[in-house]
Amino acid sequence: MRGAEKLEMETEIPAARSRKHQVILILGVLLILVFIIVVTLMSFLFIYYKSFQKEMLQMKTDSDVKHNLTDRTIAYYSSDNQWIMELLGKVAEDLQNMKNSSDPLCSEGWRRYGLSCYYFSSSSQPWNVSKKDCEDMEAHLIVINSEGEMNFLCSIAKGKFLWIGLTDQDGTWTWVDGTPYDILPKFWGKGQPDDYKGHGYGGGEDCAALRPTNDWNDGHCSRKYPYVCEKKILF
Incomplete structure (x- = not known):
């Protein structure tokens, strides 16, 4: 009996270690996926922001629309732009939290x-x-x-x-x-x-x-x- 119990314990220990490694691996994969999602979202929002800015530039330079760039349009741009920047700022904070504290988003002194x-x-x-x-x-x-x-x-x-x-x-x-x-x-x-x-x-x-x-x-x-x-x- 003692020999059987010893054999059973020796079999259980590697199995427990294997499960622990699997859990660590899964958590690591999930963390990488979250990081990719955050970076993708940030890139998408930044592309949208630059695209919107480019469209407004086209309106400014287009001779058919140039004189119709009203204060209302500018106010709309300002409001939309501020909302995007605030959202991107929150995403940047989340990204900062995911990065190592020794690897900041801004250089020292900034x-x-x-x-x-x-x-x-x-x-x-x-x-x-x-x-x-x-x-x-x-x-x-x-x-x-x-x-x-x-x-x-x-x-x-x-x-x-x-x-x-x-x-x-x-x-x-x-x-x-x-x-x-x-x-x-x-x-x-x-x-x-x-x-x-x-x-x-x-x-x-x-x-x-x-x-x-x-x-x-x-x-x-x-x-x-x-x-x-x-x-x-x-x-």
Whole structure:
């Protein structure tokens, strides 16, 4: 009997180990599937967002529709864009939770909002130098796509002037990443932009900045302000 019991126990132990390995394998496969689903969903939403942005650009450039781009259309874009960015932000948070804490979605020194990472400079530079500094970090000066992103920027700015990625140095207000100016929400302060020429720097004011009143002002590009860089999250 003792020999039979010993043989039975020796048979049960490998079986238990086998079941444990199967459970671990199944859990691992499920985790991989969840990760794939999350990444796929994020990619789908991002493609939708870029497609919608492209359609709005086509409306802006199409001669038959160009003059019918109303405030209502722009407001619709702003609302839809903000909803997408907030949803993508939640998906990014879920993705962050699934990744190892030592492998963040943003590089050290950068802060995340939605699907972008932001760097707030500690130094003050003219607008053109700020633009170059961002490009050297494989980023660009911040492009404000929604009210939510504007609120995020204001919450971090804490009453400082900050250069943003908007300029009319070529005669037309343009975002540095090519996003159409007309289809994005605008947060100019009262009476701005005014292209003021009495500042003593020579010429007008061709570069946009966030100011302490949490709205935009056009300033002379040679003024030295801190700046904000933006780039996509790390996948």
